[in-house]
Amino acid sequence: MANTFINRTGQDWDKKYLLSFGLVTKDGQLTNAGALFADYSPVSQSRLYCTRWDGKEKGDAINDAEYTGNVLLLLSEAMNFVKSNTKRGWEKLPDGRKNKPEYAERAVLEAMVNHFIHRDYTVMGGEVHLDIYDDRIVVTSPGGMYNGMLIQNLDIADVSSERRNPILANVMAQLDYMEKRGSGLTRICNETKALEGYKEELKPVFKSTPSQFQTIIFANAEDEYVTKDVGKDVGKELTDRQIVILQLVSLDSQISAKAMSEKMSEKTSEKNLNVERTVERDLAKLKKLGVLIRKGGRKDGEWLLTELGQHVLEARNTNKTV
Numbered sequence: 001m002a003n004t005f006i007n008r009t010g011q012d013w014d015k016k017y018l019l020s021f022g023l024v025t026k027d028g029q030l031t032n033a034g035a036l037f038a039d040y041s042p043v044s045q046s047r048l049y050c051t052r053w054d055g056k057e058k059g060d061a062i063n064d065a066e067y068t069g070n071v072l073l074l075l076s077e078a079m080n081f082v083k084s085n086t087k088r089g090w091e092k093l094p095d096g097r098k099n100k101p102e103y104a105e106r107a108v109l110e111a112m113v114n115h116f117i118h119r120d121y122t123v124m125g126g127e128v129h130l131d132i133y134d135d136r137i138v139v140t141s142p143g144g145m146y147n148g149m150l151i152q153n154l155d156i157a158d159v160s161s162e163r164r165n166p167i168l169a170n171v172m173a174q175l176d177y178m179e180k181r182g183s184g185l186t187r188i189c190n191e192t193k194a195l196e197g198y199k200e201e202l203k204p205v206f207k208s209t210p211s212q213f214q215t216i217i218f219a220n221a222e223d224e225y226v227t228k229d230v231g232k233d234v235g236k237e238l239t240d241r242q243i244v245i246l247q248l249v250s251l252d253s254q255i256s257a258k259a260m261s262e263k264m265s266e267k268t269s270e271k272n273l274n275v276e277r278t279v280e281r282d283l284a285k286l287k288k289l290g291v292l293i294r295k296g297g298r299k300d301g302e303w304l305l306t307e308l309g310q311h312v313l314e315a316r317n318t319n320k321t322v
Helices: 002-009 016-020 032-037 071-084 105-118 166-174 184-193 228-237 240-251 257-265 272-289 307-315
Strands: 047-053 061-068 088-093 096-101 128-132 136-142 205-209 212-218 292-295 302-305
Touching: 032 071, 032 166, 047 071, 061 071, 061 292, 071 105, 071 128, 071 272, 105 128, 105 136, 105 166, 105 184, 105 212, 184 212, 228 307, 240 257, 240 272, 240 292, 240 302, 240 307, 257 272, 272 292, 302 307
Parallel strands: 047 128
Antiparallel strands: 047 061, 088 096, 128 136, 136 212, 205 212, 292 302
């Protein structure tokens, strides 16, 4: 937590903050809130389930992950999962290109922060669920509105800030993850509205029952375009090895990272193990750039070139053979 405090606030960390924030008692024992920020959090229900679904409904999963740990770790893993499993478009400009993301990153961050702060941690076996579909992101957590009301029956502009976990909320505000005043729900809407191409039907939706709360953020479909020129630009960012990986995938969608490394090791003096680790890092970058996606698990899944990935290969006239 100390490193996060320093990085996000630019201030020096002092152990006395643990007591003033309410994370430890006067005799140095962790409070319940402190346990949720501890490096090795003992709170077993502090978990996050992430799934990227193939389509607009639950069915086959393209990618999934499960995380257990402190709130800051879960928040970081949630944002990494979103970045790796959502599309990214580019707008060609005379002096470069402009990012046109599918979602407003700050809106997604605010949603995740809200769910980790306001969820009911007394629900044993409960966890936060992050589900990504082709057209939306859905975040669900245990525990409805703290006052027992239903959010869909309220005007969010008039929702009072009643906090189930006030210490968590205060600490996240101190870490600059949320506003010290104002509604997180309003900010989710405002950040989404500020996204280029916004339409009223993209307005986030909030739903609650007595036992759970849900946030739905819709994808900005107008940003889903790719041109060959953009493929050429992205291709310039890739190494020859990463281009070879795309070629291998285009020839065999079920090829494993190990098989890729073996093919590359035949042409170099590097040991297979070292090459395999490098290939794993390359695959992560290719997924992050949106040129490659993984559908299914490690054993029975396959690699798929996105439209952008196909344009990269078309635009990059490489002489390398695989």
